[in-house]
Amino acid sequence: FDEKVVLACIEGDTAAYAVLVNRHYRHVFALCLGVLGNVHDAEDIAQDTMRMTADGKSPLEIREFIDGRYGRFGPPTPTPMPLS
Numbered sequence: 001f002d003e004k005v006v007l008a009c010i011e012g013d014t015a016a017y018a019v020l021v022n023r024h025y026r027h028v029f030a031l032c033l034g035v036l037g038n039v040h041d042a043e044d045i046a047q048d049t050m051r052m053t054a055d056g057k058s059p060l061e062i063r064e065f066i067d068g069r070y071g072r073f074g075p076p077t078p079t080p081m082p083l084s
Helices: 002-010 015-035 039-054 059-070
Strands: none
Touching: 002 015, 002 059, 015 039, 039 059
16 A cells, blocks of 8 residues: 555655655654654654655665765665675
8 A cells, every 4th residue: 555655645646645654754753763862853864754755765765865964874774795
């Protein structure tokens, strides 16, 4: 179900975005708060994450944005091994 909602968000459906935010924001915020321990930073990162998800960004793109804006957030992102 979420995949359809995200696709609708990408197409500009604001009602679909509201569904996505209502369903997941508290969980995203709780995770951010647990890691950061700071309400304001957790709100910023949670909001950025929800916005970027609605824009169709991949988890790696979101992670790179957050790392660039806020510094390292959690464990490092694994680097894929080249296929030889």
